[in-house]
Amino acid sequence: MKTDPTFWLLARASGLTAYALLTASVLAGLVLKSRPFRSLKPASVTDTHRFLALLGLGAIALHGLTLVVDKTVHLTPAALLVPGASPYRPLPVGIGVLAAELMLVVYASFALRRRIGTRNWRRLHWATYAIFGAATVHGLAAGTDTAQPWALSLYLAAIGSVAGAATWRALAPPLSPQPRRTS
Amino acid sequence: MTVYRIEIDRSLCSGFGACVDEAGDAFRLENGIAVAVTTSTDPRVLEAAAACPMGAITVVEEQAA
Numbered sequence: 406m407k408t409d410p411t412f413w414l415l416a417r418a419s420g421l422t423a424y425a426l427l428t429a430s431v432l433a434g435l436v437l438k439s440r441p442f443r444s445l446k447p448a449s450v451t452d453t454h455r456f457l458a459l460l461g462l463g464a465i466a467l468h469g470l471t472l473v474v475d476k477t478v479h480l481t482p483a484a485l486l487v488p489g490a491s492p493y494r495p496l497p498v499g500i501g502v503l504a505a506e507l508m509l510v511v512y513a514s515f516a517l518r519r520r521i522g523t524r525n526w527r528r529l530h531w532a533t534y535a536i537f538g539a540a541t542v543h544g545l546a547a548g549t550d551t552a553q554p555w556a557l558s559l560y561l562a563a564i565g566s567v568a569g570a571a572t573w574r575a576l577a578p579p580l581s582p583q584p585r586r587t588s
Numbered sequence: 589m590t591v592y593r594i595e596i597d598r599s600l601c602s603g604f605g606a607c608v609d610e611a612g613d614a615f616r617l618e619n620g621i622a623v624a625v626t627t628s629t630d631p632r633v634l635e636a637a638a639a640c641p642m643g644a645i646t647v648v649e650e651q652a653a
Contacts (some may be wrong), residue, residue, distance in 0.1 A: 437641060447643030448600055519617075523605040 412475035417549055419468040421559065424544050426461035427508070428563040430454055431537055434530075439577045458512050465505045494547050501543030504536045511536065537567055538579040592633045594624040595647040600644035607636035607645060 426489040433454035437447060469485045472478065478493040486506075488499035511532055518526035541564060594614065603620035611632040615624045622644070624633075637645040 447641055448602075451602075451641045519605065523609045530646075 408476060410477075412471045413477045416468055416471035419464050419471060420548065421542065421550070421556070423461050423464035423468055424540055424563065425559065426457050426464055427537065427540055428567060430457035430461055431533060431567055432570055434533070435567075435574050438571075439574040441573060441577070455512075455515065458508070461503075462512060464510060465508070469505070495541050497546035500539050501547060504539035507532055507536045507539070519576060525533055534571070558577055589629065589651075590631075591627050591629055591650045592631070593627050593650055594633055594637075595624055595646040595648065596624055597644045597646070600642045601640075602642050602644075604639060604641050606639040610636035613626050 433450055436442065436445070437450045437454055440447070469480075472480045473482055473485065478491075480491055480493060480498075484491040484498070485502065488502045488506075489495050491498040491502075511529060512527055512530050514521065521529075541560060545551050545560060546555065551560075601622050602621065603617055605617055605622075606613040607622050607624070608617060611628070611630055613625075614628045614630055614633050615622055615636055617623075624645075627650075633647050637647045637648055
């Protein structure tokens, strides 16, 4: 009997979706920080940034759930939580698990920012670069579709845009708006 | 001497606290909403306005006599 590929396809699609959403959230965060588009309202960018991250976490949850339900790779629920516990490509899968857990911590830290202090919250946010890097490695090394030109294009576009936006952020002069003169 | 007049749009403020980080002498959080001194001579209030993730802070430069 041929096995039903529904969950396997869902697992791959949700993984790529999560990666695209993470990339979009990182880009929105960088836009918020360096404000290259002056016409965008910071409040809208902030909301978009957080919402994309939340959607990304949702896609990651679906990614993990469908991988456990599907029988193509034998992933236990424990392997979703413990990096390296997966019998299937333990290192790349473990890197993905770590990235997801770190992303959850960074997302949750928003609600805790008053307790940990805004400065520590900001330091923690630097982990996002590691998360993006880990997610990229995870996708490339564990993903079934990596060799497909369209998938490779997605990864290259994500890496290129994040690297470009991060460079812009690093090189753009710090924000200190000219105050309005009243008299 | 430059005096900065600070305006906070309370409908936008989310109590993020970046302003307090940048210029703790001028800003503080009260019940989760930022409040500021009316005027300040500290140029760091400009950094605070730029750091606000909601864009809720307007700083107006005034020339004091």
